[in-house]
Amino acid sequence: MAIAGATALASVGAAGAHAAPANGRSTLTGSQAPWATSAHKVGSAHGAEKVTFRVYLPNKADASSYALAVSTPGNALYGKFLTPAQYRKKFSPTAGQVSAVSSWLKSQGAHVGSVPGNNKYVEATTTVSNAAKMFHTGFAEYSFQGHRLRANTTPLSVPTSAGAVEAVIGLDESATLARANVVPAPPVFKNAQPCSAYWGEKTVANTATPDGTTLPSSPSTFAPCGYAGxxxxxxxxxxxxxxxxxxxxxxxxxxxxxxxxxxxxxxxxxxxxxxxxxxxxxxxxxxxxxxxxxxxxxxxxxxxxxxxxxxxxxxxxxxxxxxxxxxxxxxxxxxxxxxxxxxxxxxxxxxxxxxxxxxxxxxxxxxxxxxxxxxxxxxxxxxxxxxxxxxxxxxxxxxxxxxxxxxxxxxxxxxxxxxxxxxxxxxxxxxxxxxxxxxxxxxxxxxxxxxxxxxxxxxxxxxxxxxxxxxxxxxxxxxxxxxxxxxxxxxxxxxxxxxxxxxxxxxxxxxxxxxxxxxxxxxxxxxxxxxxxxxxxxxxxxxxxxxxxxxxxxxxxxxxxxxxxxxxxxxxxxxxxxxxxxxxxxxxxxxxxxxxxxxxxxxxxxxxxxxxxxxxxxxxxxxxxxxxxxxxxxxx
CATH class of the missing domain: 3.40.50.200 (Peptidase S8/S53 domain)
Structure with a gap:
């Protein structure tokens, strides 16, 4: 189920933009899960539960054009890749941005954790109830794709004193929807015989079933046991x-x-x-x-x-x-x-x-x-x-x-x-x-x-x-x-x-x-x-x-x-x-x-x-x- 109404790259690129400030706060557009609707709501969130989240900061310059240029044969910048240090200097959020967000988080009673070398986010931990106060929202639990997930009930907002914020990840449980694209996933599985060492090795005509079951003539080939090397x-x-x-x-x-x-x-x-x-x-x-x-x-x-x-x-x-x-x-x-x-x-x-x-x-x-x-x-x-x-x-x-x-x-x-x-x-x-x-x-x-x-x-x-x-x-x-x-x-x-x-x-x-x-x-x-x-x-x-x-x-x-x-x-x-x-x-x-x-x-x-x-x-x-x-x- 796709996000309705998002019809161009620009709509995602603008996701971290602040809506017009009101009462010294800015609303983070795109901060509410599209599945967090009243129809999916199944209960209240647990306010005392600890939640670790990351406040993501916007780059000081847009890197999209550079990323495509250095990857495109024929472009004047093709192959002129940056080291991580060069990228940080040219594009990454500044130490001042990190300081502003960290100070605000600490002032709200959140425990501030790690910051990566590219200053992309500030990690923090608090309770769900305190997060609701910090971001001026509420939290509930919703049923979606077979999961019971926590999400904020309204868009998040941050004080303008915290500086520019691109997004906040971890307050809702969207990440729970991640899945491994593997079929089948163990706990335990073994191939049954007959299976073929290569395509066409074993067929209905040349190989009997282990329990005497008679099979139709089409398809005629037993599946490979699995290719390797x-x-x-x-x-x-x-x-x-x-x-x-x-x-x-x-x-x-x-x-x-x-x-x-x-x-x-x-x-x-x-x-x-x-x-x-x-x-x-x-x-x-x-x-x-x-x-x-x-x-x-x-x-x-x-x-x-x-x-x-x-x-x-x-x-x-x-x-x-x-x-x-x-x-x-x-x-x-x-x-x-x-x-x-x-x-x-x-x-x-x-x-x-x-x-x-x-x-x-x-x-x-x-x-x-x-x-x-x-x-x-x-x-x-x-x-x-x-x-x-x-x-x-x-x-x-x-x-x-x-x-x-x-x-x-x-x-x-x-x-x-x-x-x-x-x-x-x-x-x-x-x-x-x-x-x-x-x-x-x-x-x-x-x-x-x-x-x-x-x-x-x-x-x-x-x-x-x-x-x-x-x-x-x-x-x-x-x-x-x-x-x-x-x-x-x-x-x-x-x-x-x-x-x-x-x-x-x-x-x-x-x-x-x-x-x-x-x-x-x-x-x-x-x-x-x-x-x-x-x-x-x-x-x-x-x-x-x-x-x-x-x-x-x-x-x-x-x-x-x-x-x-x-x-x-x-x-x-x-x-x-x-x-x-x-x-x-x-x-x-x-x-x-x-x-x-x-x-x-x-x-x-x-x-x-x-x-x-x-x-x-x-x-x-x-x-x-x-x-x-x-x-x-x-x-x-």
Whole structure:
């Protein structure tokens, strides 16, 4: 559900502007969550509850033009990236701005915490009831997207004596809507047999089911067990470059997730040894208390551990020579934006993959603007940011009349949104087919697939047209008007930009220490997917380009300029490869409770508003990397 009425980049850019002062106070526009309506209100907030929030300060100069200029080939500023210190001097808030806000916070009885090196925010802690007094508002709890969330009941205001304030993040619980774009998320999962080592290895004709179940003849192929190592390198034409030393050496790829797995280092080393990858060079930047967090209504460390394993193993597969840095936020409900700011302001990586997002653009505009500032700083410093486009298509669920929307932050014009595909890899590690990831599901019932194929829409790559951001220059002339102007009016930013493997039915084999039902923990491998897979796969391949070219900043101007060298994902192969058979354990672990049999259709877009088509489309963008031709095109 998108924010109504926000139809241009300027509307978000102005989110931190003060409304006309009244009684010595300024109202922060865009500071009220669009879901905090009377219809969603379910109760009062707990006034005594402690809340940690961040008061974001506006930059002393607008960085948007510079961020795009240094990232755009042909511009006079192209490649003239700034160090973090240079960026701070040119754009960041001043020490005086920090002092004014800090003084006001202390005068109100709030405890003032950290301030990052770029002075972007002042962190503070107080009670909910005191926050209501400080910001002249009230707080209540609301029901939204299955969550019970706290939010302010009216827009926030601050005294003019506090100086300029861009936004306040953390008083409402919008950040709780962040989710990992991974399908499925553990606690524990094991592949069931039969599954194929490569596309087409095991079929209904040559392989019996383990329990004697008779299957229809179509589809005829059992799903892959999960691709790994040389299979994925070969499918995207990267085997030759990697073997010749173009393996990401000298490039640092960062992965940002919530929490951290205490066994990640050993799991990644085990996985690498099993799949012919060199020993990884991994650095973990994890705040105290991030490991082994207790689970409460806002926390899911176990699920995010699977995300971390997938992300790091995917990057290492496609860029086996790159340095890896994992940055774990201490939670998934408050601090992901602060962690991103840290990564950018300390320049911890050259390329960053982010496999999380929000189900749509229904966030306060004041929540979005500070993140845009961080993304602009990344581009200005030469850092390329990749975000998964989401796993729920256009967020309508195929329901007629529902409002379609892309996900945030994928919809930002300052990041590269990575959509998803279904992939067939041959016995010789070549790409047989690649289709848009949009899965239809049919279940075996009385010897037939029910409902008939393509079945019922299940999940697929996120995409669509933003209601927040105007069309960026790099999409002009590439994105059809039928997509960018789908709402009427001016052309808007569309998602995704590019694509890679995401379909969990043709997914990647991932290794992770899992806790099994009998209480023992063990390293185990299983197939997994989601655009959480596509983003780190693409980020890894981008590291190969960075090794050859040097820093890019925002990748999109280069990627759109080289779109002719990408694999254009179309429907041409759908007739030959309509789908596959997936076999799963009913209990997810072993055969004790039997098996389930489903047919999974490829490119089932019938109930959605986003579709695969020739050229740019809102499921796969300009397509996936096409080996050395793509590397040559993006590095020339």
């Amino acid at each position: 040389a299979q994925l390198q070969g499918a995207y034409g990267m085997s030759g470059p990697i073997a010749s030393g173009n393996d990401g050496s000298g490039v640092t790829v960062g992965v940002i997730d919530a929490y951290a797995s205490p066994t990640m280092k050993q799991d990644l080393e085990t996985y690498s040894a099993k799949h012919g990858l060199p020993k990884p060079n991994l650095k973990e930047v994890v705040p105290p208390g991030t490991y082994n967090r207790a689970v409460n209504k806002k926390q899911d460390p176990q699920g995010w551990a699977g995300e971390e394993a997938l992300d790091l193993e995917a990057v290492h597969t496609m860029a086996p020579g790159a340095n890896l840095v994992y940055i774990g936020a201490p939670n998934n409900y408050r601090d992901l934006d602060a962690i991103m700011n840290k990564v950018v302001d300390k320049h911890l990586a050259d390329v960053v993959s982010n496999s999380y997002g929000y189900g749509g653009e229904a966030l306060p505009k004041g929540y979005i603007k500070p993140q845009l500032d961080t993304q602009m700083q990344a581009a200005a410093e030469g850092i390329s940011l990749f975000f998964s486009s989401g796993d729920d298509g256009d967020e309508t669920g195929g329901v007629a009349g529902a409002t379609p929307t892309p996900d945030w932050p994928a919809s930002s014009p300052y990041v590269t949104a990575v959509g998803g595909t279904s992939l067939g890899v041959s016995q010789t590690n070549s790409r047989i087919f690649e289709l848009g990831w949009q899965t239809g599901k049919s279940t075996l019932k009385d010897g037939a697939w029910t409902p008939p194929q393509p079945g019922t829409y299940m999940y697929g790559a996120g995409g669509g047209t933003s209601r927040l951001f105007a069309q960026p220059a790099y999409q002009k002339g590439v994105v059809p008007n039928s997509i960018s102007q789908v709402y009427g009016g001016p052309a808007m930013r569309t998602v995704p930009d590019v694509a890679a493997l995401a379909d969990p039915t043709t997914g990647m084999l991932v290794g992770q220490t899992q806790l099994f039902p009998d209480g023992h923990s063990d390293y185990s491998e299983y197939r997994i997917g989601g655009t959480s897979l596509a983003s780190p796969l693409f980020a890894g391949m981008w590291a190969l380009a960075v090794q050859n070219h040097g820093a890019y900043g925002l990748a999109n101007p280069t990627l759109y300029g080289a779109s002719a060298a990408s694999n254009d994902i179309t429907k041409d192969q759908r007739a030959a490869y309509p789908g596959t058979i997936r076999v799963d354990y009913v209990n997810g672990v072993d055969a004790a409770d039997g098996y389930s049999y489903t047919a999974r259709s490829f490119d089932d877009d019938e109930p959605l508003t986003i579709h695969v088509r020739q050229g740019y489309d809102d499921v796969t963008g300009v397509g996936s990397p096409a080996g050395t031709a793509w590397l040559d095109a993006v590095t020339k």
